[in-house]
Amino acid sequence: MSFAKSAGGKAFLVNLWRENPVFRQVLGICSTLAVTNLVKNTFIMCMGLVFATALSSWTVSLLRAYIPRQVRMMVQVLIIAAYVIVVDTAIRAYAPEVHKFIGPYVGLIITNCIIMGRCEAFASTNPPWASLWDGLGAGLGYTFVLLSISVVREVLGFGTFWGYALPARDLWFHQWTIMVMPPGAFFMLALVAWFANARVLAKQKGAAK
Amino acid sequence: MKQALKTIGFMVLIATVFGAGVTGIRLNTRAILERNRNLAFQRAVVNVFGLAAGIDDPDYAKLYQERVTREELVDPETQQPITCYTAYADAAKQQPEAVGFEFTGRGFWAPISGIMALNLDRTKTIGLTILEQQETPGLGGRVAEGEFTDQFRQGIVASPDPKGRPLRVSSTPPAADSPNAGRHVDTITGATQTSMAMDRMLNEALVAYDRAYQAAKQGGHANELR
Numbered sequence: 024m025s026f027a028k029s030a031g032g033k034a035f036l037v038n039l040w041r042e043n044p045v046f047r048q049v050l051g052i053c054s055t056l057a058v059t060n061l062v063k064n065t066f067i068m069c070m071g072l073v074f075a076t077a078l079s080s081w082t083v084s085l086l087r088a089y090i091p092r093q094v095r096m097m098v099q100v101l102i103i104a105a106y107v108i109v110v111d112t113a114i115r116a117y118a119p120e121v122h123k124f125i126g127p128y129v130g131l132i133i134t135n136c137i138i139m140g141r142c143e144a145f146a147s148t149n150p151p152w153a154s155l156w157d158g159l160g161a162g163l164g165y166t167f168v169l170l171s172i173s174v175v176r177e178v179l180g181f182g183t184f185w186g187y188a189l190p191a192r193d194l195w196f197h198q199w200t201i202m203v204m205p206p207g208a209f210f211m212l213a214l215v216a217w218f219a220n221a222r223v224l225a226k227q228k229g230a231a232k
Numbered sequence: 233m234k235q236a237l238k239t240i241g242f243m244v245l246i247a248t249v250f251g252a253g254v255t256g257i258r259l260n261t262r263a264i265l266e267r268n269r270n271l272a273f274q275r276a277v278v279n280v281f282g283l284a285a286g287i288d289d290p291d292y293a294k295l296y297q298e299r300v301t302r303e304e305l306v307d308p309e310t311q312q313p314i315t316c317y318t319a320y321a322d323a324a325k326q327q328p329e330a331v332g333f334e335f336t337g338r339g340f341w342a343p344i345s346g347i348m349a350l351n352l353d354r355t356k357t358i359g360l361t362i363l364e365q366q367e368t369p370g371l372g373g374r375v376a377e378g379e380f381t382d383q384f385r386q387g388i389v390a391s392p393d394p395k396g397r398p399l400r401v402s403s404t405p406p407a408a409d410s411p412n413a414g415r416h417v418d419t420i421t422g423a424t425q426t427s428m429a430m431d432r433m434l435n436e437a438l439v440a441y442d443r444a445y446q447a448a449k450q451g452g453h454a455n456e457l458r
Contacts, residue, residue, distance in 0.1 A: 060370035086246075091239040098246055105250040109257055116261045119268045123376065127341070127366045180370075203370060203422045 031156030034145060038160030041223060045168040046216040050136040055169055056208040057128065062185050064125045065173040066166075067118070071110040071129055073162030076138045079103045080146035080158030087147050099142045100133070107132045137161055168219075172211040176202045273363065280349045280359040281319035281330050282385075298323040305333075305444035314444050317347070330358055333441045337433025340425040342366035344375065344433065348384070354445065355391050360384035360434075372426030380420055380430075389414040390438055398438045401431035 026032040044050040051072075059065050082102050083090070090098050111129045114122045122129070132138070141161045146154035177183055180202035182192045189196070201207045274296035283299055284290035299320045304313045315334040321327040330352060336345035344367070349359035360383075362376035374380060392398050393415065400406070401417045419427035 057368075058370075064370065089242065091235075091242055094239055094243060097243065101247060101250055105254050108254045112257055112261055112265075116264045116268065119272060198421065200422050 029153075030149065031153040034149075034153055034157035035160035038157060039164045039167065040219075043164040043168060043219065044137045044140070044161045045165055045212075046219045047223070048137075048140065050140050051165050052136075052212070054128065054131065054135060055165075055172065055212055056205055057131075058125065059169050059173040059208050059211070060176045060180055060203050062170065062173045062177050063121070064128075065169050067114065067121050068125055068128050068132070069162070069166035069169055071107070071114070072132050072135060072137070073159060073166060074110055075103060075106040075132055075135075076141055076162040076165075077155050077158035078106050079138050080141050080154040081151050082106075083142040083146040084149060084151040084154035090147075095147065096139075096143070099139060099147075103138050103142070104133050137165055168215055171215055172208065175211055176207055180207065276361040276363055277317060277332075277347060280332060280347050280361040281317075282349075282359060283319060299325070301325060305441075305448050307440045307444045308447040309443055310440065312440070314441055316441070316444075317349075319349070328352060332359075333437065334363075335433060335437030335441075337429065337436065339365055339367050339375075339429045340372050340423070341368070344426075344429065348390075348434065348437065350390055351387075354442070355389065356387040357384040357390050358387065367423065367426050372420065372423040374420050374423065375426055375430060380418075383417050387414075388417060392439060392442065396439060397435050399431065399434055401427050401434070403427075 027036060038044060042048060045052070045055055054068065054072075058068050079099070079102050083099055086098070107130065110132065111122075111126075114129060115126075138158075141154075141158050145157045149157070174184070177185075178189065179199040182189055182196035182198065199207070201210075271292060275292040277300055278284050278290070278292050278295045281300070283295050284292065287295075299322070301318045301320075303316050303318075305316050306313055317332040318328050319330040319332070321329045330349055331354060332347050332349035334345065334347050336343055338344075342365070344362060344365040346360060346362040346364075348357060350356065351358055360381045362381065365373065365376055367373045367375055388399060390398050393412070398415065399417055400412050400415045401419055403419045405416050405418070406412045417431075
């Protein structure tokens, strides 16, 4: 059986685009608005989220038969918090310069709705490996949207990419301050959601015909 | 009752397992974190005084040990201690070339702390470094980046004006012939609150440092303070 047809493969692929957590499930919007004005910060936080989502889903799935139903959310938060602390410690130890800038946001991964959403919606009723792939797909789908937004915001807001000035920046660049500020994220998120939903809906209509 | 006990037991068990795991990771990385913290601090001090300029692959720990001294002054008005530094041109610490002090104040989200370096007669800035801040990444967080801090390398007038306010952090530079022309620092675009916080805390810190230095000088500690 090919990866795309396996339970894990299906969960992985569907989260990347068709059921993307940001523009289809409307999860993780706070951080989408908060950290997307610099590509580097966005990328590092997204990698932390991919790690935390995948491993939290895997762990919740492993323990799903033992977790008492009435405390399942407390257990999920505890598991998520443990993995996020691991991410925070790793960045603090091995990329201290980066931690200086995104430290406050790493802690906030704990409250990212995507992680809890995937634990509750998928991992609590599916086997561990499928849940791991589901978490990876959701994390990477989120990363794809955030990076798309951050590239536009950083280029228009700072005239840089990954912190490096674009060619002949002094000659052509005029700062769009709004792109650096939170309203810029609202505009970009709306545009991405509009574009992506139009594509998904058009495809679904085409398939229905 | 049995179910409730089972639930509590499960929570205790899982909290213990994950708590122990996280504690283990923190203990294992403690030495690295401590080393990173020390190195970051020493590098910040060395860089704010420009001691590593022109040196390829500088050894920040050695430069800090050999060319920087640290002492405490007390602001006579608030009785708050101020950590001060003197940078030397030589490893024997005979030729002082700059002074500096630590400052801290309320930023937009959380306290901001850093070190300001001044020339030896304390009239102009020669550098600024931010040790800790938790401002919005990409907005107020740029207070720690070169675009903001490098302005202080240009020799901004640091002695208090007649109103007792040394610096002017603002988005509009004064006219070239204005008495405040040499006191101007550009704000951070899109971070008005952080810029206002920096204006407030740097001015307060400069004035407090001046008071502490004058008090120490009158108390006969001028030589120690260079």
